[in-house]
Amino acid sequence: MRRIFLALIALAAWCETGCMFSAEDRMIHAAADAMGGADAIRGAKTLVIEGSGASPNLGQNRTPQDELPVWRVSTYKRSMDLVNGRMRTDQLRVAQFLFAGATVQRQNQGVDGDVAFNISDDGTMTRASAQAAQDRRMEMLHHPLTALRAALEPGAKMGTPHFKGDFQAIDVTTSHGDAFTLTIDPATNLPHSVTTMAYNANLGDVAIETLFDKYETADGRLKLPRKLKTTLDKYVQLDLDVDRNSVDAPLENMTATDKVKATDAPGPLHENVTAQVVGKGIWWLAGTGNHRSVLFEFDDHLTLFEAPLNEARTKAVIEKARSIVPSKPLTTAIVSHHHFDHSGGLRTAVAEGLSIITYSGNVDLFKELYERKHSIQEDALAKNPKPLKITPVADHLKLKDNSLEVDLYYTKDNPREGTNLFAYVPRDRILVQADLYDSTWLQHPWGDNLAHNMMLRGLLPATDVPIHGAMEPYPTVLQTIALKKSTRR
Numbered sequence: 001m002r003r004i005f006l007a008l009i010a011l012a013a014w015c016e017t018g019c020m021f022s023a024e025d026r027m028i029h030a031a032a033d034a035m036g037g038a039d040a041i042r043g044a045k046t047l048v049i050e051g052s053g054a055s056p057n058l059g060q061n062r063t064p065q066d067e068l069p070v071w072r073v074s075t076y077k078r079s080m081d082l083v084n085g086r087m088r089t090d091q092l093r094v095a096q097f098l099f100a101g102a103t104v105q106r107q108n109q110g111v112d113g114d115v116a117f118n119i120s121d122d123g124t125m126t127r128a129s130a131q132a133a134q135d136r137r138m139e140m141l142h143h144p145l146t147a148l149r150a151a152l153e154p155g156a157k158m159g160t161p162h163f164k165g166d167f168q169a170i171d172v173t174t175s176h177g178d179a180f181t182l183t184i185d186p187a188t189n190l191p192h193s194v195t196t197m198a199y200n201a202n203l204g205d206v207a208i209e210t211l212f213d214k215y216e217t218a219d220g221r222l223k224l225p226r227k228l229k230t231t232l233d234k235y236v237q238l239d240l241d242v243d244r245n246s247v248d249a250p251l252e253n254m255t256a257t258d259k260v261k262a263t264d265a266p267g268p269l270h271e272n273v274t275a276q277v278v279g280k281g282i283w284w285l286a287g288t289g290n291h292r293s294v295l296f297e298f299d300d301h302l303t304l305f306e307a308p309l310n311e312a313r314t315k316a317v318i319e320k321a322r323s324i325v326p327s328k329p330l331t332t333a334i335v336s337h338h339h340f341d342h343s344g345g346l347r348t349a350v351a352e353g354l355s356i357i358t359y360s361g362n363v364d365l366f367k368e369l370y371e372r373k374h375s376i377q378e379d380a381l382a383k384n385p386k387p388l389k390i391t392p393v394a395d396h397l398k399l400k401d402n403s404l405e406v407d408l409y410y411t412k413d414n415p416r417e418g419t420n421l422f423a424y425v426p427r428d429r430i431l432v433q434a435d436l437y438d439s440t441w442l443q444h445p446w447g448d449n450l451a452h453n454m455m456l457r458g459l460l461p462a463t464d465v466p467i468h469g470a471m472e473p474y475p476t477v478l479q480t481i482a483l484k485k486s487t488r489r
Contacts, residue, residue, distance in 0.1 A: 045083050052073055100443055100445070142228075211227075282295070304318070335357070413449060
């Protein structure tokens with residue numbers, strides 16, 4: 001209430017001293033004055049932000065209720081050319097969780113106008129997608145200096161000031177057509193947050209919000225935040241402690257190379273799905289990328305194990321499955337677990353009329369994903385609504401008729417995979433699993449859990465038919481795990 005009272009006093013003062021200006025102009029200029037003045041904001045040519053913090057890994061928690069696993073960002077540097085619309089972000093991150101890849105990673109990426117690019121460890125620059133360019137341009141607005149610069153541009157359009165909680169808020173559309181909402185603390189007139197809307201394949205329409213805190217004067221000119229916290233929907237994406245803000249510092253070369261600019265931005269992959277027979281009435285659906293599925297043929301219907309990655313991949317897999325046995329309907333999709341690259345095709349499978357089988361601990365999240373709004377980019381389910389039909393598995397479910405028997409088991413005691421189902425075909429001793437083993441992984445810190453679950457269930461696989469990696473004899477899987485086992489963090 002105190003913030004609202006202060007805001008009302010401020011609004012009244014504006015009307016007494018400057019009614020020649022609109023309320024939105026007064027609000028933006030008051031924020032600019034609190035930071036150091038509109039002229040200083042317009043005059044800033046570069047900004048370099050350096051610090052450290054944490055970057056949680058979206059969609060990869062052990063269970064949907066657990067906290068997200070976290071990358072510790074040991075060094076972070078974001079450089080922005082404010083005049084030419086260029087940005088470069090260079091960070092070193094270290095996994096604070098069990099991980100099958102490199103636990104220490106450097107990420108170096110940027111945007112130059114409409115051209116996004118990534119830089120590898122050897123310095124090679126490659127062009128990124130048009131969506132990456134859009135996302136990074138919007139990311140540049142998630143700072144009070146850049147947001148106010150954009151609002152102060154002659155071509156910017158502003159909505160009517162309103163309240164968002166205790167904070168004054170205003171919707172801004174930049175001269176380039178990008179939209180964001182700026183909130184301002186009425187007690188200080190300093191920017192409190194910037195929010196933009198985006199699309200996520202799993203979550204649909206999401207708000208990306210960055211909160212600003214701990215303002216200090218940088219280089220004797222502008223008050224800038226020493227704390228930045230960005231969330232996507234309810235999930236923290238970056239929690240950054242800023243060690244230093246530098247205004248008008250010299251920048252390294254921020255431009256994309258001529259070769260990169262001349263290269264077309266990569267578009268969506270063409271999803272090629274191959275089918276390999278691995279047993280009577282069983283096909284391994286591989287092809288593009290490293291997300292596979294498995295098709296099971298029963299007496300009068302087909303069942304798919306895994307609707308992975310995204311709409312494009314899952315739709316291609318479903319089309320391939322239906323073409324293999326066109327005389328029988330595809331009725332069911334088993335979704336192994338909740339990780340976003342494995343549940344990314346959930347809504348597509350529902351839109352195609354498939355019922356879902358999954359571990360009981362996934363049901364609430366899957367219902368939420370089913371119900372979320374997809375209006376920024378309409379997906380298959382938004383275009384073709386169908387009811388969600390879901391069968392939960394607590395521990396074991398047997399799918400059996402005269403043609404085939406498939407046992408679904410919950411993966412017990414896994415330190416990373418808390419909601420995972422694997423499949424076993426007794427007739428052929430075929431194991432179908434996702435994220436318990438991948439022949440391409442650098443290390444296998446939870447690899448022993450695979451053999452542990454086989455022992456608990458009294459199973460003796462002959463062949464591993466994986467959702468990631470190559471198909472291998474089960475003894476080879478165990479040998480690889482033994483050689484690459486690691487508990488490094």
